[in-house]
Amino acid sequence: MNFQALQRRVARRERLLDARIDRVHGAAASLKRTWRSAWTPGRIVITGLVAGFVAGRAEPMRYAAQSGDLMRMVSMLSSVFASAAAGEAAEAARESAASPPDEGATEAPRSQASRTPAQREPTA
Template sequence: MSRFEALQRRVNKREKLLEGRYQQAVERKNELKASWREAWTPGRIVIAGLVSGFVMGRAEPVKIAVKSGNLMQIVTLLSGLFAGTSAQEAAQSADKAPARPATRRAKPATPPTARRRRCKRGERDAA
């Protein structure tokens, strides 16, 4: 048997395999289609319609507000309002708090870069 005939045989074998897989895929698609249609009972269709209508009804006002830019203005206004009230509450609670004696502050830590510089300078001085 020549090399060409061996290749032809392999190609024919692969074509048959491909045709079989295609037939399996078509059968599975038909089974899925049938089970999908059976699953959609009238009650489920009504519930799906109600849910999608509710979602679209809730989404539509948001779309309009976003397009007009009013939503951003409202968010900005509300964030400023909440920030103002929380700052006011903090100021009031600070007025009511008892005065504490001044505590001794800890020495701030030296940043790592400054430590490295000191080491390098010290090494230079030693040399």
């Protein structure tokens, strides 16, 4: 093959490429127009609801798959809060044991709501 034949071949391929690029740009513009006209407000709302539902279902599943660290952290925090509550209860028990008992304080008064109807004080 001589040099002029190769040049003609390259020029022909460049023209074909330019024509195909123009066709792709035209198809892309047509797709863009069609895509924009298809998005009506109702479709946007429905798509948002579906996407929110899918994200709401997928997000917990993703965390459940990676729950090793998460569950360890939750367990650690719950044990911290439980030990703090137990410490406060122990301190309150120590204080009540150290204070002298009051006379008549042996039975805690029951609230009006916890009494039976016969035990309730009349309201006049």
